[in-house]
Amino acid sequence: MPLVTTKEMFKKAYEGGYAIGAFNVNNMEIIQGITEAAKEVNAPLILQVSAGARKYANHTYLMILVEAAAIDTQLPICLHLDHGDSFEICKACIDGGFTSVMIDGSHLPFEENIKLTKQVVDYAHDHGVVVEGELGRLAGVEDDINVSEEESSYTKPEEVEEFVARTGVDSLAVAIGTSHGAYKFKGEPELRFDILEEIARRLPGFPIVLHGASSVIPEFVEKINKYGGNMPGARGVPEDMLRKAARSAVCKINIDSDLRLAMTGTIREYLAQHPDHFDPRQYLRPAREAIKELVKHKLIHVLGCDGKA
Ligand code: G3H
Numbered sequence: 001m002p003l004v005t006t007k008e009m010f011k012k013a014y015e016g017g018y019a020i021g022a023f024n025v026n027n028m029e030i031i032q033g034i035t036e037a038a039k040e041v042n043a044p045l046i047l048q049v050s051a052g053a054r055k056y057a058n059h060t061y062l063m064i065l066v067e068a069a070a071i072d073t074q075l076p077i078c079l080h081l082d083h084g085d086s087f088e089i090c091k092a093c094i095d096g097g098f099t100s101v102m103i104d105g106s107h108l109p110f111e112e113n114i115k116l117t118k119q120v121v122d123y124a125h126d127h128g129v130v131v132e133g134e135l136g137r138l139a140g141v142e143d144d145i146n147v148s149e150e151e152s153s154y155t156k157p158e159e160v161e162e163f164v165a166r167t168g169v170d171s172l173a174v175a176i177g178t179s180h181g182a183y184k185f186k187g188e189p190e191l192r193f194d195i196l197e198e199i200a201r202r203l204p205g206f207p208i209v210l211h212g213a214s215s216v217i218p219e220f221v222e223k224i225n226k227y228g229g230n231m232p233g234a235r236g237v238p239e240d241m242l243r244k245a246a247r248s249a250v251c252k253i254n255i256d257s258d259l260r261l262a263m264t265g266t267i268r269e270y271l272a273q274h275p276d277h278f279d280p281r282q283y284l285r286p287a288r289e290a291i292k293e294l295v296k297h298k299l300i301h302v303l304g305c306d307g308k309a
């Protein structure tokens, strides 16, 4: 099946009260782990590539690996640019076969964010590609940018209608208290569902996106800490909060850190238990399997999108 946009996926997810998983990909094993899981439970998928991933693995390699996964699984798969920060990178991904791009102008003043986002939307829509914009700013680390808690800000619901109307974006990422990375909450986890509800009320039928939605699964953090790592205080978004979000206007939930933790925890454990092994296939196989099991769990129990492909 050729790569698809998110149009149909989001319409069904909104109406059906579930969310599509948007998983970050950087190499073949990650792509295979995610797509094998989706195949087993018949789930639609968004595979997303950050600027860093594109630099690491090369646009063409990622593009063709994702196309291979779509052929192999016959699932509806959308290939999305995560956190595009300029018109140029969005254009390169649109020209290079992506079916969706995010233009992240969330750090810009409102009018500049609108201007940049609209420029991307005009180009993308002319090429049959959909666009995700962002209002509000998440804390945490993405690529080389580290947004501190003080610099982060919740989405202002009173801005969303004007932003969507003037830019023509197809979905909107919002900030309601999640953050990027493995250290999301110092105290009790708290998400501002009141802000989310107000945004949804102002944008009926419109798909909302939740970034920074890894749960930071303790099993993998424990493995990392047990086998030579050091990640004290790592903490993510509780799964019941994500389930609640998935039942609401949130149609896309972004997950990257959980994949990294699953892969790293599994490889650390494997190498500690097999100190004489040096064939990468030996430790990448269980890492790929851990990603597959983790993603299956998310698709069924967190996102509720199993059986929806
Ligand atoms: O939101 C950021 C994603 O986790 C991607 O991270 O930019 O380090 O690839 P990256």
Ligand code: 13P
Pocket (backbone or CB within 6 Å): 024, 082, 083, 179, 180, 181, 182, 210, 211, 212, 213, 214, 215, 254, 255, 256, 257, 258
């Ligand atoms: P996590 O760091 O919580 O996995 O968030 C990923 C993300 O938002 C990618 O855009």
Ligand code: ZN
Pocket (backbone or CB within 6 Å): 083, 142, 180, 211, 212, 254
């Ligand atoms: Zn993000």
